[in-house]
Amino acid sequence: MTIEFSLILGLAAALAFLVWEYIRLHKLFEQTHNTRAQTNEAVHRKALAILDEARNEATKIIKEARVGAVAYRDKLTSKMEAALDGVANREINDFKNALEAETINIEKAVGQKIATRYDEVRKEVEAYKAKQIAGVDQKINKAIVEITQKLLSKTINAREHQDLVLKALEEARRNGLFD
Amino acid sequence: MDYLTKDQVDILKHEIDILMNSKYQSKTNELVRETTLQELEKRKGDLENWKLEIENLRVLGLTIANEPTRSNVMIYGAWVKKNIGEDVIMDITIDSRIVAGAQIVWNGKYKDYAYVQRLLS
Numbered sequence: 628m629t630i631e632f633s634l635i636l637g638l639a640a641a642l643a644f645l646v647w648e649y650i651r652l653h654k655l656f657e658q659t660h661n662t663r664a665q666t667n668e669a670v671h672r673k674a675l676a677i678l679d680e681a682r683n684e685a686t687k688i689i690k691e692a693r694v695g696a697v698a699y700r701d702k703l704t705s706k707m708e709a710a711l712d713g714v715a716n717r718e719i720n721d722f723k724n725a726l727e728a729e730t731i732n733i734e735k736a737v738g739q740k741i742a743t744r745y746d747e748v749r750k751e752v753e754a755y756k757a758k759q760i761a762g763v764d765q766k767i768n769k770a771i772v773e774i775t776q777k778l779l780s781k782t783i784n785a786r787e788h789q790d791l792v793l794k795a796l797e798e799a800r801r802n803g804l805f806d
Numbered sequence: 807m808d809y810l811t812k813d814q815v816d817i818l819k820h821e822i823d824i825l826m827n828s829k830y831q832s833k834t835n836e837l838v839r840e841t842t843l844q845e846l847e848k849r850k851g852d853l854e855n856w857k858l859e860i861e862n863l864r865v866l867g868l869t870i871a872n873e874p875t876r877s878n879v880m881i882y883g884a885w886v887k888k889n890i891g892e893d894v895i896m897d898i899t900i901d902s903r904i905v906a907g908a909q910i911v912w913n914g915k916y917k918d919y920a921y922v923q924r925l926l927s
Contacts, residue, residue: 772903772922773903775905777902779905779906779921783871783905783906785872785875785878787906788870788871788872788878788906789874789878789881789882791906791907791908791921792868792870792878792882792907792908793881793882793885794907794919795907795908795910795919795920796882796885796886796889796908796910798919799910799912799917800889802917804910804912804915804917805889805890805912
């Protein structure tokens with residue numbers, strides 16, 4: 628009986644130990660479960676917080692990036708505009724300078740041509756004028772001579788004409804014309 | 807005797823030619839023709855001599871300012887005959903532009919004694 632009892636007692640003790648152990652484990656399990664749940668919750672919250680923070684940070688970064696991008700874009704645009712303006716201005720200036728140079732050259736060439744033509748025309752006009760004046764002078768001289776001749780011829784009477792012809796003949800004889 | 811200028815001598819020469827040639831071409835009345843022919847025959851020698859003399863005459867070119875009167879021509883002619891020769895006739899040209907005096911051409915030589923030259927020079 629003692630053995631049996633001892634066995635029973637041993638079994639009972641083992642059983643009790645088992646129950647106790649079960650209960651302890653169960654408690655431990657629950658505790659662990661709770662802890663895990665809590666941990667999970669905390670982790671979840673933490674994760675959410677991190678996510679929120681990350682999102683906020685990301686939002687902030689994105690916002691900043693957007694602002695920076697806008698600023699950069701503006702800056703780049705300004706730079707590009709400035710550069711384009713510079714290029715355009717340079718091109719325009721080059722074109723303007725070339726145009727001015729070309730215009731000046733053309734003006735010079737045209738001016739020179741006009742000056743040359745003007746000189747030619749002026750010479751032609753001068754020559755024509757001189758010719759006309761010479762012609763008029765010649766006509767005037769001729770007219771003056773003719774008028775003078777007619778007047779003189781009329782003012783000399785017949786006897787004087789005769790004497791002057793005889794004088795001319797005498798002069799020719801003296802000069803040996805009839806020798 | 808009147809002094810003849812070259813123009814007059816030329817006319818005379820032309821008339822002599824007509825006279826000398828007409829004896830072969832006359833269409834006048836036969837009696838007139840006969841008479842003329844006889845007269846021409848008599849004077850044939852004279853006509854030929856006159857023509858020869860005319861052709862041998864020497865010519866003095868004389869340009870003067872106004873139209874000479876017959877009296878002027880006679881006086882100029884007398885001077886020419888006396889100072890140059892009996893066989894010289896004058897070829898007178900009128901040019902009022904010379905005013906007075908004369909331009910003379912003799913044997914291809916020219917002399918200007920016109921008063922216009924003296925006035926204009």
